[in-house]
Amino acid sequence: MLLANADIDNSHALTERQQAVLDAALRLLVEEGDSLTMTAVARRASCSKETLYKWFGDRDGLLTATVQWQASKVRVASVDGRGLDLASLTASLESFASDWLKVISSDTSIALNRVAVGHAGSGKDNLGAVVLENGRFALARRLKPVLEAGRQAGLLDFTDAETAFRTFFGLVGRDVQIRLLLGDRLELTEAAIGGDAVRATQQFIALFGAKTEPRAL
Amino acid sequence: MLLANADIDNSHALTERQQAVLDAALRLLVEEGDSLTMTAVARRASCSKETLYKWFGDRDGLLTATVQWQASKVRVASVDGRGLDLASLTASLESFASDWLKVISSDTSIALNRVAVGHAGSGKDNLGAVVLENGRFALARRLKPVLEAGRQAGLLDFTDAETAFRTFFGLVGRDVQIRLLLGDRLELTEAAIGGDAVRATQQFIALFGAKTEPRAL
DNA sequence: GGCAAGCCGTACCGTACGTTACGGTTCGCC
DNA sequence: GGCGAACCGTAACGTACGGTACGGCTTGCC
Structure with a gap:
């Protein structure tokens, strides 16, 4: 949202x-x-x-x-990390993924990223930095606490939150953003986004889910 | 290479x-x-x-x-898919990942993608399509036969090669390309690329590796 | 040698657009 | 009402650059 x-x-x-x-x-x-x-x-x-x-x-x-x-x-909703179980963690991740896909596939985001990419080339201003700060890095700031909470709750297993985040980012975005920026017609329906969010979350948990039982709190 | x-x-x-x-x-x-x-x-x-x-x-x-x-x-090397075992499959995937990271982090690729993205905005020519065709889609054409061969050999398990490819693409590229295009300084040393290639390959095999024993040929 | 083709260097033209200037209008304030 | 500030609409200016024209040089061919 x-x-x-x-x-x-x-x-x-x-x-x-x-x-x-x-x-x-x-x-x-x-x-x-x-x-x-x-x-x-x-x-x-x-x-x-x-x-x-x-x-x-x-x-x-x-x-x-x-x-x-x-x-x-435009900001991606932040999610409360307390009272976490596998179901709510999954729901949070799916929500993040879905929100992010909606953002990067929006006309506005595409236009802004295109302009910022163009200006990053002739490096006269820092539009790229602004977009990056409010896009990819803002997402990381919102998501990392959730990942950390998941680790605290014994649901996730990773050593570096940054690395885990970047993997999640890759699983969600895949080739979508670069294809859209390069002008590829890529119809992302609500349903497709929802499906991708679920898939990416499942894959992420398959990779970083704790092998042991969740820690009792 | x-x-x-x-x-x-x-x-x-x-x-x-x-x-x-x-x-x-x-x-x-x-x-x-x-x-x-x-x-x-x-x-x-x-x-x-x-x-x-x-x-x-x-x-x-x-x-x-x-x-x-x-x-x-610039083309990514194609890999022979015959005589495949887990070790050679892993090596192939790592090679693809490493090559791709080298390409997208090169000054030339960044410059070309920036120009193509800019032109995709004012849609007067098809630079974006050219870049896409020789980048992301060329990579898919090279990689898919390897994935199919891996499935034939009982090493991989997936239903749709396109989906599997896109996951691999995401695991390899993550946020690298968009960050570079937006002007983020991102030092990708030879060693870092090698490490990322290994990590992405491991993650991909963790997700798509066949649960059963490899099929005897 | 003579000639034509291809190309280099440069001068030139037209235009689009960033930027500035200015007259006219509205609006708040005394 | 009078005044000044802010702002609208438009005209004007300067320049950078895409595109064209042309003179001179080299090269290959007869």
Whole structure:
């Protein structure tokens, strides 16, 4: 499930109007990719270019603000790790997997990642870092406590949470993100995502499930 | 191991000189990303812009030719599937994993993928399809016969080779490619790649290894 | 040698777009 | 009402770059 609002408040001091402008820019970014023009943003947002430059400095500033604005909106739900048994751990992992697949297959995520990848090439700003921080690394921060709790409860067995996380990440995402970014049509229905989430979770538990009985608490 | 030459000959009717020009363009692409200019390519290749346009039509044509030229050079080694036992299967899988990690972590691959991802956004050409076809799908074509052979030999157990392949792909690549594309510094030493290849292979066999004894042939 | 083809280097053209400037309008405040 | 700040819409500026044209050089062929 996607949640508005988050621990890190990136909305800084954005007025309603500024947020509306960034939303317009975001929609345009999804539609036209990195080839959007300042004129187009101004027209779509019904504001003047002068205002865009006053608020965001330059084109890169606008792009960065747009990416951060979206990043502050989309977060993967965090899961409470207490009272954990195998069923609830499985459910949590499936939920994470499902949420993540929904995120990376969304038009918005694809557009943002494309722009960030492009800019990472000409390394003039840190859009890539922003996307990474609010995507892959945010997911890790949310998931690791769950994994640790699973280990504490004797349900999981691993030495390094980072390694375990990365395996889970791979089992869930597989080739989906790179294929979507490269323009492959990949219909991810609700049902397919659910199935993939279950499969990835089963595989993860097959690899990292504790061989012994769960520890009694 | 990376092999020059391949089943699909993409060198079409490229003269030596044309290949040299494309190599220059490729180097520039790695250095400057999608922001390379026709003038820069001409200067680097010591040729005139007129020649570039005569040979490749326009900027997109040059980019496409460059990507295809590189694609025709880099291929993942195919592996003979006969006389298969668990040790040779494991070795094959490790070899595939190691090769793939080397490819996706190379400067050239990163640059090409970045350009292709960017162009997939403004969907004017099919660079994304080219990269996908010579990357992820080429890998699948090479690996699937090995997986099938493993199943025939009673070493592996799966119903769908595509699904098995995608799991392997995920176990090997995990978050590496997206992190690199987004500009994350990720030092992949030879040793780290070797270790990851072994780990991914072990995990894959743990998931898809046949529970029964290998079938006698 | 003469000639044509291919190509290099460079100058040139047109345009798209980032950025700036400015007149006109709204709105809060005194 | 008067005033200033913020902002809209649009026009204008400068530049970078894709694409074209052209003069000169080399090379192979007769």
